[in-house]
Amino acid sequence: MSVLAEFRVGERDVDIALDVADGETVALVGPNGAGKSTTLAVLGGLLRPDAGRVVLDGEELTGDGRWVAPYARRTALLAQEPLLFPHLSVLENVAFGPRSTGAGRRAARATARHWLAEVDAAELADRRPAELSGGQAQRVAVARALAADPRLLLLDEPMAALDVAVAPALRALLRRVLAGRSAVIVTHHVLDALLLADRVVVLEGGRVSEQGPTGEVLSRPRSAFAARFSGLNLVAGNATADGVRRADGVMVHGTAAGGALTPGAPAVAVFRPSAVAVHREPPGGSPRNVLRVEVTELEPLGDLVRVRAGELAADVTVTSVAELALAPGTPVTFVVKATEVDLYPR
Numbered sequence: 001m002s003v004l005a006e007f008r009v010g011e012r013d014v015d016i017a018l019d020v021a022d023g024e025t026v027a028l029v030g031p032n033g034a035g036k037s038t039t040l041a042v043l044g045g046l047l048r049p050d051a052g053r054v055v056l057d058g059e060e061l062t063g064d065g066r067w068v069a070p071y072a073r074r075t076a077l078l079a080q081e082p083l084l085f086p087h088l089s090v091l092e093n094v095a096f097g098p099r100s101t102g103a104g105r106r107a108a109r110a111t112a113r114h115w116l117a118e119v120d121a122a123e124l125a126d127r128r129p130a131e132l133s134g135g136q137a138q139r140v141a142v143a144r145a146l147a148a149d150p151r152l153l154l155l156d157e158p159m160a161a162l163d164v165a166v167a168p169a170l171r172a173l174l175r176r177v178l179a180g181r182s183a184v185i186v187t188h189h190v191l192d193a194l195l196l197a198d199r200v201v202v203l204e205g206g207r208v209s210e211q212g213p214t215g216e217v218l219s220r221p222r223s224a225f226a227a228r229f230s231g232l233n234l235v236a237g238n239a240t241a242d243g244v245r246r247a248d249g250v251m252v253h254g255t256a257a258g259g260a261l262t263p264g265a266p267a268v269a270v271f272r273p274s275a276v277a278v279h280r281e282p283p284g285g286s287p288r289n290v291l292r293v294e295v296t297e298l299e300p301l302g303d304l305v306r307v308r309a310g311e312l313a314a315d316v317t318v319t320s321v322a323e324l325a326l327a328p329g330t331p332v333t334f335v336v337k338a339t340e341v342d343l344y345p346r
Contacts, residue, residue, distance in 0.1 A: 003152060003182060007042050007052030007062070014038045014206035018184075020152070022057075025183040027197035027214070029229055034203040036186040040154045043184065044077050045070035056151055071100070076150035080160045082141035084129040090116070090140050091125040097148030115143040119173055135166035139173065146177060153178070155185040159192065171195055190229055194218065202226045220257070222268055222346050224311055232270050233312050236346065239267035244343060253288045254341025266346035275340035276314035278307055279333045280324055288338035295330045309334065 003020035014035040020026050028036045041047035043054060045061065045068060053063025056075075061068040076097070084093045094112035095105075103111065116122045119139045129137060138158060145153060158174070159167045175195050185196060193200050193214055200217040202210040202225055210223045218230040227234030237246040239261035243253035252269040261267050282290055293309035298321065300306075305321050307314045314334055316324075326332065 002057055003043070003184075004055040005039070005043060005052070007049035007054065009035075009038055009042070009047065009206075010050045012038050012206065016203070016206070016208055018201060018208070020182050020184060023180045023182060024198045025178050025181070025185060025196055027193040027200045028184060028186045028203060029188070029193060029200060029225070030203035030209075031225060035206040036203055037156060038206075039203070040077065040156055040184065040186060043152065044075045044154050045073050046077075074149070074151045075154060076145040076148050076152075077154045077156065078141055078145045078158045079156045080158065082129070082137040084132075084137060084140060084144070086129050088128075089125065090121070090127050090129070090132070093129070093140060094144045094147050097144060101148065111147050112143070115147045116140070118146070118177065119143045133166075134162055135170060138162060138166075138170055142170075142173065142177065151182065153181055153183040155183060155187075157186055157188065159187075159189070190218065190231065193229075200226075202229075220342070220344050221270060222344065227270065228311065232272060233276070235269040235312075237267065237269075239263055239265050239343070239345070243338075243341075244269040250291065251289075252291075252341060253338040254343045255339065257342035257344060259345065261343060261345055268344050268346050269341050270344065271336050271341045273306060273313040273315040275336050276312075277335045278314050278316050278320065278324060278326070279335060280330075282333045283335060289334075289336045289341065291334040291336075293332060293334055295326055295328055295332055297328060298326060307332075 002022045006017045008015045016035060016039055028039060030036055042049050054061045060066055061073055091112050094115055095108040098108040098111045116125055119142050121139045124136060159170055178196060187193060197214050200214050201208055202223055204225055210226050217226055221227040221230055221232060221234055224234055235244055235246055235252045237244040240263055243251050244267045245251050254269050293312060295307055295309055297308040298305055304315045305318055307316055307326060
């Protein structure tokens with residue numbers, strides 16, 4: 001089922017155009033307050049926009065005075081919390097969707113058993129929600145959403161409330177059941193986007209700032225948020241013959257990787273934190289890219305430490321952190337070879 005949404009919510013300063021192709025999963029990413037949950041609410045019929053329209057598989061759900069109620073849209077929302085009915089068994093929770101659309105008790109239960117089996121939760125059918133673990137309850141919530149046979153599945157950070165040991169199993173489950181379905185997933189986790197989404201849409205300040213195939217957005221980000229989300233460094237400015245010049249005059253040299261750059265046109269330089277060397281004093285010689293920065297945060301990253309300096313980051317060893325006496329507020333120099341920097345038009 002294809003989706004076309006163009007809407008404005010004035011009170012929240014959200015003005016967004018979004019489309020979802022038939023069978024496509026789109027990941028919405030962005031900082032808090034960017035408009036992600038507002039978008040899901042408009043698509044699901046929980047929020048009426050001030051202007052615009054929502055069209056699902058050719059049917060106008062919102063626009064020109066038309067308003068289709070949430071229960072009649074055949075959309076399903078999977079939230080952070082499972083929100084199961086506590087007084088119903090797991091089986092009856094999952095059967096609720098088909099029952100609400102007119103299916104008989106026997107048919108609804110048969111549908112519920114089918115979807116419980118699909119999410120590897122058939123043995124939970126007779127339990128009450130209070131008897132389930134967090135991971136089990138979210139599996140049941142997935143089954144309940146799918147049992148309603150939604151035309152569009154909306155997922156609002158479905159793994160945010162789960163233990164890190166449980167999340168991978170649910171992510172694998174969603175990867176399987178989302179195949180071929182039209183879905184929109186809000187997430188703050190890069191793995192969700194990589195493993196579940198065909199396309200990524202970046203929202204910032206209530207507007208779409210960047211969108212494209214998942215691999216392209218995460219490996220060639222054009223916005224600061226997308227770069228941080230994917231774990232890459234990004235320097236934005238205007239193109240020069242062999243680099244990008246930031247508004248403050250700082251130059252970053254690199255290699256054009258996304259087609260020829262037009263001097264003076266907006267462009268970005270992208271490089272991995274692992275390609276950055278950290279020095280307390282500017283090194284001798286003439287390295288191509290030398291950036292004077294101030295440490296803002298030290299973040300453990302396995303056997304490494306991510307040294308953040310505003311929007312830039314470097315990955316170094318714990319030994320290096322100790323030897324350089326790094327701490328928030330420490331002035332340092334980031335050095336990266338031009339061969340490690342990719343340049344793209346913005």
